[in-house]
Amino acid sequence: MKVPRLAASLLVGLMLSLLPVVVSPAIAAAEPDSPVAQTTSGPVVGAVEGGITVFRGIPYAAPPVGASRWLPPAPLEPWSEVRAATQFAPACPQDPDPHEMAEGTPTSEDCLYLNTWTQGVGGAAPVMVFIHGGGFIAGSAQDPWYDGAAFAARGVVLVTFQYRLGPLGWMDLSSLGPEYTASGNNGLQDQMAALRWVRENIAAFGGDPANVTVFGESAGAISLSALLGAPAADGLYDRVILESGTAGTVATREWSQRVFERFVELAGVETPAEVLGLSTDELLDTARRIYDSEFADTAFHPVVDGTILPDFPMRRLASPEGPAVPVVIGTNLDEARYWLYYIAELDRLPVRFYQPWLRSLVGERADEVIAAYREERPDLDAAQTGMALAGD
Template sequence: MRPVLSTRHGAVRGITGPDGIARFRNIPYAAAPVGPLRFTPPRPPAPWTGTRDADTYGPTAPKAPYAPPLNRLIPEVDIPGEDFLNLNVWTPDPAGRLPVMVWLHGGAFSNGSGSVPGYDGTAFARDGVVLVTLNYRLGAHGFLHLGPEDPAPANLGLLDQIAALEWVRDNIASFGGDPRRVTVFGQSAGAMSIGALLAMPAAKGLFHRAVLQSGAAHHVLSPGSAARVGAELASVLGVPPTRADLAAVPLERLLAAQQRLRTEISARPDPALWGEAALNLMPFEPVVDRTNLPRPPIEAIADGTAADVDVLVGFTRDEFRLFTVPTGLSPLVTDDLLDSAAAAYGLPPQGVLAYRASFPDAAPGDLFAEIATDWFYRLPALRLAEAQTGQGARAFVYEFAWPSPALDGDLGACHAADLPFVFDNLADPGFAALLGDRPPQHIADSMHAAWIAFATTGDPGWPAYREPGRAVRRFGATPTLDHAPREHLRVLWDGLR
């Protein structure tokens, strides 16, 4: 069956499977950002006549591959083509008025796409949600900033996301979705994008609930740091630091240079060279440009910019082990390196002693993963929940705690391990290297149901996060509701993170 639905730019023809779910892929939400549009804000797509086939995934944003060994653990899709500002829709009932969920993929703002098979929206549509995935500009194309003389706006990748949400507002009713019940959800860079969107005036009113997985509202660059990254990119390429000169660089050279910057930041995480990117370990991130993103997101949210948005935010138990175990970094961490890294995060020596006391049998590499997990992911999530509740808004917190058996069990509940559980796509082979054999379906059942409930009602099924209880839903082999977990470690970071 080939259903045909109308959008403001033309009709699209999808495909309905035996399960009754209609799928529409490769619908343009903005014009191709190439040629003279390469470093400009997104513009509406050109209308088309007739009916556009929407049965296969379209092009994905240009990107270099993940560096080894992450390329073996994180699924990636690369479909060439210029018209990559596109989205995909799964709907169980085009005549319905159903809640909508819009997925923003992760990938450190330089990788990923909405076309990864593990992000297939069938399970969400099966359970009564209209699901949307999308592509947005990555790397320098999406997040380049060259300083106060730069004529082009920063945060083009975020503006792409806003354009996609505007498309949802204007068109999703044709697909059976309710534009007044839109939940945006994302993981890693996708969640950090949502943290920025919660503070951006242009995103106001485009979504009503937000789910942030392994990312919150702390990972941004100041204009000065972003300009340093941009200047270094130009230096690597041997061109002047201007948009025109960078736009003239062949795409493959630009992507290779971006990847080189990531490697250099990891090898030399010196704030004097990279600013905030030295700690964030990502050269391209949202920029507090004073225009599109006027203030650091966590500060704006604490002042009420998102007080009308329900938030579900969380982390995995062992986030940073994805970056220390497969790479072989963990056994190389010495006590001295641990102390230096903790100091770079702002944690004083007595804080390191508290971690050592909490994990007395842990090697230095394991303690580093604990501290880095807290700095990168856990504390930003809790601070976002605190900021929301401080404005009288509802915020719910979760922890994903199922330890993967992959790599002899050393990964633990690492970064990205929660993704196939949320999408109820445990059988997808793209995640097999990360999850091992037979990941538990009952955890997928409970997580996926909680996300559905939150998008539908604003309540995922456990108490909101507020003092003094600080309730945290723990998704592990045995589900639990924890109250103020790791409180003695959380308070170590008060005033620091």
């Protein structure tokens, strides 16, 4: 699934034409020619690759582990020695299915890191920040198809980052206490922390902090729609590009609490609070069972929690209080290819990726819907039919 360099170049050219303005950490001794950037937390050293300056694995928030595991992202502890930023950080915990994550990608709950590609640490180039997709349960900032070299070669500072996924990022624990009121939007708060980091630090990487365009695909675009509806995110971006996402894909508090109740039941714990202490593997195992349940892939999404998201994003966007920023909206014809890439035939599509999800949308008429798609597009084979259905 690696994007060919030519395709990446065409994508970059298209995006730039749409913009009003061309837009495991170790302490290391910096080599004389190594690029060093001073962040608000401390200095980092990157590398020069093919004429592009790359910084990988820069932390933008404190590790969400231990007592911070289910809480909003916290500020970093500062450091004084130069910190190596030459290797990608582990991805956030997720199902290791091969088509959901680049092969061999390590994972860790300590995963709030970002990467930058730039022509150099001097200057003030336009900045683009990408929010990856993956249904809020998969993906990372180190996936090879998100390499930012093609953007940097055209004078853009490109930033990718990771945010918490699945139950760790999007499970509503508000019934367990006031400290968890916004836990259903921990992933969204991670995204806000990353954008705040960009505003405060990107000048040190050759970027213009007053010229930041955020773009996202699929769950990344849905996240951006939610950020447009979150007053606390105002001022963290200047332009937005939504690639195949909708502001309507958010959960109500009632729905998210039903998901948590089902999660508790499937986890087999005696009390809801015991979920807090489940291991990473236990959380992921229970999440897989949720995907097989009536909730399917609607279990983990941004939540209208009354705090981070006071209301549905569409309502805020339609009101005078909505953010006054340029927005480009588009759709991807093959939106579902990411999920169906390895499926040769529709009949082989795993139950957890297909039937429960479809029935959650159209009820018991799922078989009718499949038949209608096949009748409408007889030229498509089974896998292509499934891709069209899932993409719509």
